[in-house]
Amino acid sequence: MKSVMHTFFRICVYLAIVVGCWLPVSSYTQQNVSYASLTKDCLSITWPHEESDLQPDDTLHFGRLQNGLRYVLMRNAEPKDRVGLYLNVQAGSLYEDDSQQGLAHFLEHMLFNGTTHYPPGKLIKYFQSIGMGFGGDTNAYTGYDETVYNLLLPSASEKALDEGFLVLADYARGALLLEEEVNRERGVILAEKRARDTAASRVRKEQLAFDFSGTKISKRNPIGKEEVIKTADAALLRSFYDTWYRPENIVVVAVGDMDVTQAEALLKKHFAPLQGTPHQITCPELGNVAKKGKDTFYLYEPELGYTELSIGTVYNIQPHADTRAWEKLQLQEYIAVSILNNRLEKISRKAGSPFTEANVYKGIFSGQFAYINLVVQTGKDTWQESMALLKNSLEEMLSQGTSQAELDRVKKELTAHLKKQVQTAETRDSRALAKDIIRKINSNEVMLSPEQELELYLPMLENMTLDQVDRAMQAIWGRERRLYEVVGTADLRDKEQSPEDIILKSVEHPVAVDGFTWKDDHSVKFPYLEINTPPAAIVSREFDKDIKVQRVTLDNNVVLQIKSTPFQKNQVNVAIHFGHGKAGEPEPGMAMVAEPFVLESGVGRLTAEQLKEALAGTNIEYRFNVRPESFVYTGSCLNSELEQLLQLLYTALHDPGFRDNAWKTTQQRLGQLYDRLESSVEGMMQIKGETFLEGGGRLYGLAEHQQVASLSMEQVVSWLETAFQSAPLEINIVGDVDEEQAITLVRKYFAGHERKPAKSSPAHQVSFPTGKQENITVHSSIDKALVTVAWKTNDFWDISRTRRLNILASVLDDRLRMTIREELGATYSPVVYNRSSRVYPGYGVLRAQLIVASGQAETIAEIVKRVAKELTNTSIPESELHRALEPTLTSIRDYKRDNRYWLDSVLSLATRHPEQLQWPLSILPDFQSISVDDIRQIALEYLQPEKAAMVIISSPQ
Structure with missing residues (x-):
């Protein structure tokens, strides 16, 4: 049942308290032993099904090597030609003694900094060179009971599997743990501790200590103690590594589009020779809570x-x-x-x-x-x-x-x-x-x-x-x-x-609270709107054979675009775009209020809670969003539920429920949200920093709280109603869908309401603050600063230029990782990306963002500008471009087999921007054609230091 519970139900916050390293054999024999006896020596030696009357999934291949290491292999087709490899070390922060608090997580970091076959500085570059992104395709996390490393191989070839298992085997027993690397990495871990320090994380830590008082859980946290992080040396780390990183405490899991027999042979090749050390194991005594x-x-x-x-x-x-x-x-x-x-x-x-x-x-x-x-x-x-x-x-x-x-x-x-x-x-x-x-x-x-x-x-x-x-x-x-x-x-x-x-x-002695005695409410049945009009007439119908997209135009300004795919069996995604979204916002903050208000209101005859009850027994999910260019209802379901999903979206559009109570609840929640945002550097970037970079605009940032609080429900309803009632609709359907059935259903449910031709989107002009700096103080007890260094680029519509800007951002991201994270240990995870606007002509921003100590902010900002300028001085090496491009090319191959890519990046608003329909054809060859000269030229055009704008948001020191 727990697999269903973890998928279907909310997972407790306790289980989320893990720390990640992000830059982000012979066959077993059945043994009849009790679980308690298996775990008394801290090393599990059997599988859960060996003491159960339940039999495991017969597509799983279980194995155990002579050295005690266990493994599970499974062939699975998605993502195509890719394999996930996982090294599950069954030890985390609860396995540390008092002098070791933080070592499990410290070790997780160190295994990326030198192993037998991958000297310091080589592993991440190797991953990138074969098409794996650090943080996305290779990662790790440390919890209370486990430390898990994962690789998503870019290929299922024998060579890729062989190298992948070699990397995991190095993690298992090949750590170098060089003293100079330990000293270098402790700064990164302290930076991670700073980055993860939030009011919510501090509260959860204290609650955990209270709830589990009397146990070891109350005295442990995966990030560890600062004094241990600052003083740990290679010998101390080696002691923990040799105690718990041993074959009999490790499970290797491989799932993917692979030959299981071949994978098993390669796994044995790399893991069978591994042996643990004769370290004495002392089992963690967890204690007991009060009864x-x-x-x-x-x-x-x-x-x-x-x-x-x-x-x-x-x-x-x-x-x-x-x-x-x-x-x-x-x-x-x-x-x-x-x-x-x-x-x-x-x-x-x-x-x-x-x-x-x-x-x-x-x-x-x-x-x-x-x-x-x-x-x-x-x-x-x-x-x-x-x-x-x-x-x-x-x-x-x-x-x-x-x-x-x-x-x-x-x-x-x-x-x-x-x-x-x-x-x-x-x-x-x-x-x-x-x-x-x-x-x-x-x-x-x-x-x-x-x-x-x-x-x-x-x-x-x-x-x-x-x-x-x-x-x-x-x-x-x-x-x-x-x-x-x-x-x-x-x-x-x-x-x-x-x-x-x-x-x-x-x-x-509780205070009196009246009016909340439980009773079952009578739910109005759904659907409740009757369809009395004939199906909408088809004005035109086209099939794009290159990208296999069907486009149907109806006689009431409704356009339907359908792409049938095999990528997710029996699943369908739907999006309905209409209006101008945030670009047409009459007053600041309306978009922010509208999203939760619409969902919280339900529909005309059903409250949000009644609607949930009416949909019980289906797998339908839906959302309402205000995007920069449009309002959009999105939904997902099984293909057998498509009609019911379209009924729901039809009802949401034609009988929206704008309720007073939903408005009050939305404003209360937003008030709480702003209180959080205004006391964090990340939150103030959304409220003030984005507005600064937008030259006073408000398309990408958040309105001030007082602007949101001053809005009336009538203002927001008036804005929404016009678009809901009369704006032309673009309906996109992607997935395992019968195209003719989809056309029939859309003609049925979206007929009878004449949609007026769209007015052109309001003109927008922005002024990027070239060469300027904004310093913002946040009243927070947390000592950290968010540094943003940004350069104006250009709008989205020259897609070849936008793609090159994205690769330039990847190159800069990697250089900042190596300089500021790896060499200086001043930040945990620098983030660099380009956002070219689809709304503002000629406007885009390439930015680098880093969390650092408040006292380092100005220095780090200058280093960012210096590293960026270096990209304008000389061409980057071919190997560096290769490392930036290969993970992108791997991702593109995955994107093209993902329904969300087709729904969001290709079909979304293609009625307004038909050029998008050609982008899937050029995306791979265009990225493959990017040269070092392309990157040099685009860096010369945009990354000059004097053109940079800076935002430094920090707490008082």
Whole structure:
């Protein structure tokens, strides 16, 4: 069940506390041993299915070498001709002793800085030279229980597999750990610690320590302690490496478009010779949480931007084998928690609700602790009402139980999801599969196929009773320990009572909150709009044989573009573009308000929550966005659900629901968002920095909060209604779709409403602040600065020029990585990109952005300009261009087999910009033709130091 839960349900924030290194055999024999005995020496030696009555997916090939290393191989067709390789070291920050805090993550970094076959400085260049992007195609992360390295090979050839396994084998036992590299890398890790330091991350760290008080979890964090990072040497790192990086503690996973027999032979070649060292292993003792008591936690953190409160419990459990009976119990608990989550979501949307968002998180941490948390976001002055309502809602469900309608909704949702997994299994993504295999192995779960999951869970679902769900809910909360937490903007300091006593009093003597007693609402059926008009007439129909796109023009200014693809089995994506979007925004901030307001409002006869209930049992998802050039509704579904998705989008356009309560909720949430943004360097870049680079324009940045708050609902509705009612529609459909059926459905649902010919888009002129500098101070306790150095480029429409600007950005990005990250250790992940405008004629910006210490900001900005100028002085070496181009060419081959590329980059607004339809034909040869002279010339034109504009946003030192 957990595979479904992780895909379908919200994953607890605890599981997200990992740190990534981003720049971003012989066959086994069945053994009947218990899970507890397997883990007592910290080294797992069997597979989860070897102690289970569940059998794994028979397309998985399991193996074990004589040295103890285990592996899983699986052939999978997507992405085509690519293979994901993963090295799963089953040790993370919980395996560190007190003097080693941060070593697991430090080691993750060091394995990119010198191994047996790849000396320092060679590995990343090697990856790039064969078409792998650092951060995208090669990466790693460190968690509490695991450290995982991954490669997405650009080819499934024998040579690529051989080299890929060589890299992983070097990670496993070939680390050089040179002292000079250790000293160099510690600066990068401290820069990463700075970059990841946010109000939210600090709050989560403190909450974790509170929730798991009494355990080792409360005293560990993957990033580690600063004093350890600053003083760790090669010998200390080697000690941790030799203890835990040993074959019997490693699982290799390979999933992709490969020959499994060939892959197994190559894996054995590189991993069979590996041997661990005779280091003494001391198993981590995790401890236990308290079994009873009411514990309260308070943290004043105004930079969080909102007040978050929760009711929860954490309790000790014994490790379980993953059996059919265990899965049935987990399914019952999952359904109970889902029902409670649905209730809280519905309450958050009711008029007068004191909280604006609600989530329920449940899971198992490190195999020994179960947790559940009810979490809501509220304002600083409404936390007591929110606590009372949260407590009442929980007690109401525990005392009165659930309703059949609630159970039926979750059953339908889960059944639809399980069936979708079967229908889409043929074109699953290898990366997602590999990650799921690793997660399951590390959680002692059996990896089932989608067909097996459906066969296992569907009978359980069909026979699930209210009594079973209610008993599961009682079991979850039948613990004597309760945790009550209030964090964020609510200021409970300097009172006569301690904050903890105030919180406890609010729980024991809650304030009155009326009008929120639970009851089932009667949902209006959907669809409810009747179609009484004849189908729209076809004015013209064309088929572009080069890119295989069908274009149909109807007689009411509706244009349909369809591309049928095999890339995602049984799946369809739809986008409806209309109006001018943000380019036509009458007042600043309207676009920002409109997106959440429209979605929060639902449709005319159904609230957002009723609409979710009406769609239960489908796999339909949809969004509304205000893009620079248009409004757009996007949706996805199974191809068997296309008619229902078009009914939904038709209803959203022709019977939108603009509700007062949705407006109030949207403004509350945006207020909380701005409080967060205004206290972070990243947020202030969106609010002030982008406006500076846009010469006072507002297409790419955010409006000021006061501008957003001063808007009225009537203003926004008036702006939207005109476009919703009369703007011409461009409807794009991409995926595994029957073209004739799609044409018939669009003619049926989008007839009868005459769409007026589009007016030309408003003219826009901007003035880039050439040679100017903007310094912005953020009132934050976090010492960091965001440095942006930018150059004006040009608009989007000379596509050959835009492509060369993108490669120039890649070259500069790599040089800044080597100079400022690798040599100076001053930043974690420099980001360089070009954004050429589709709206402003002649306007584009190539920018470099870096997070650094506040005191280094000016110096780093000058280094960025110096490195950029070097690109104008001499031509770059062919090898450097090759390293920039090859990952791009690999990505292009993937893009062209991705429905999102065709929907967003080719068909999107092609009725206004028909030249886009030719771009897929030229994209690969044009990039392949880029020369060092091209890059030199475009650098000379744009990257002169005197033309740069700078934005430095920092906190007071």
